[in-house]
Amino acid sequence: MVTPLPTEFYLQDTREAAKKLLGQLLVRTLPTGETLSGVIVETEAYLRDDPACHAYKGQTPRNAMMFGPPGQAYVYFTYGLHMMLNLVCAPTGTAEAVLIRALEPVDGIDAMRLNRGGILETKQLTNGPGKLTQALALTRLGHNGLSITDPASELRVMPHEIPPFETVETTRIGISRGAELPWRYYVRGNGCVSRK
DNA sequence: TGTGCGATCCACT
DNA sequence: GTGGATCGCACAC
Numbered sequence: 001m002v003t004p005l006p007t008e009f010y011l012q013d014t015r016e017a018a019k020k021l022l023g024q025l026l027v028r029t030l031p032t033g034e035t036l037s038g039v040i041v042e043t044e045a046y047l048r049d050d051p052a053c054h055a056y057k058g059q060t061p062r063n064a065m066m067f068g069p070p071g072q073a074y075v076y077f078t079y080g081l082h083m084m085l086n087l088v089c090a091p092t093g094t095a096e097a098v099l100i101r102a103l104e105p106v107d108g109i110d111a112m113r114l115n116r117g118g119i120l121e122t123k124q125l126t127n128g129p130g131k132l133t134q135a136l137a138l139t140r141l142g143h144n145g146l147s148i149t150d151p152a153s154e155l156r157v158m159p160h161e162i163p164p165f166e167t168v169e170t171t172r173i174g175i176s177r178g179a180e181l182p183w184r185y186y187v188r189g190n191g192c193v194s195r196k
Numbered sequence: 197t198g199t200g201c202g203a204t205c206c207a208c209t
Numbered sequence: 210g211t212g213g214a215t216c217g218c219a220c221a222c
Contacts (some may be wrong), residue, residue: 044203052203062218079204080215086203099203130204174203 004149004156010070014089014096018045019167019185021087025160026103028136036111036136038103038126039162042186042193044172046086047096052178055095066095071149075133075140082130083138087148087157101129101173101184104192112136128194165189 005024010017021040028036046053054063054076065074066088074086074097086097103126105112112125112135126132138155147153166188171179173195186193 046203054203057219060218076203077217078202080202080217082204084203101203128205172203176202 001151002158003151004153004158007069007071007149010087010089010149011091012089014047014098015045015183017087017089018043018098018183021098021100021157022167022185022187023160023162023165025106025158026100026136027156027158028108028138029154030108030111030137034108034111036108037106037158038132038136039106039160040100040102040157041104041190042100042102042184044099044101044185045096045183046099047183048090048094050178050181050183052172052175052181053095053097059095063095065145066097067093068145071147073138073143073146073148073155075138075144075146077140079130083133083140084129085133085136085138099129100132102127102186102192102194103132103135104190105135123191127192 021043024040025037055066059067069092070088072088074088085100088097090096105122105125115135115137125135146155148156168186168188169182170184172184
């Protein structure tokens with residue numbers, strides 16, 4: 001029986017966790033019992049004292065989940081349209097997280113295509129943070145605060161092996177403050193990465 | 197109580 | 210390559 005990555009994984013340095021999450025398997029179980037999954041191929045780290053971090057200015061009802069224990073999902077809504085999936089890292093109260101930006105679909109590709117509402121190439125299903133939450137049917141009300149370490153959880157990160165790959169470190173996307181910090185990581189050459 | 201803007205995506209040029 | 214959609218939150222008044 002394979003178990004999810006343990007809570008301890010999320011207690012290491014958040015940038016290290018962001019790097020090591022590349023190649024791991026994000027698994028989503030639907031209420032129907034159907035399983036959707038994808039390999040994590042792109043992440044970004046958001047740290048305390050990081051001006052781009054939602055928690056930079058202190059705790060609010062919106063970002064409260066980031067201040068909670070590590071190993072749970074922080075799902076939030078932005079641009080009036082999109083959901084973002086983050087994994088909370090560092091000890092309770094620290095408020096650091098890893099943004100999951102892209103997946104390579106593995107299981108449940110037909111269901112993902114339905115959730116995305118169109119005939120799309122497989123790599124188009126989850127090659128962006130707003131797209132992958134839609135493909136996996138993640139919502140703020142339903143999944144914010146969900147454990148990702150509990151084997152019975154609807155959403156969890158499973159240890160996974162993929163062929164050796166090169167990790168690219170670069171600057172983060174879509175932010176104005178702290179934009180110069182090289183805390184975005186992706187699998188070089190993977191077609192599902194959101195943007196070069 | 198009002199206003200500005202954001203860790204984006206997609207259609208259209 | 211560019212701009213519109215669209216809404217919750219933070220902060221100013």
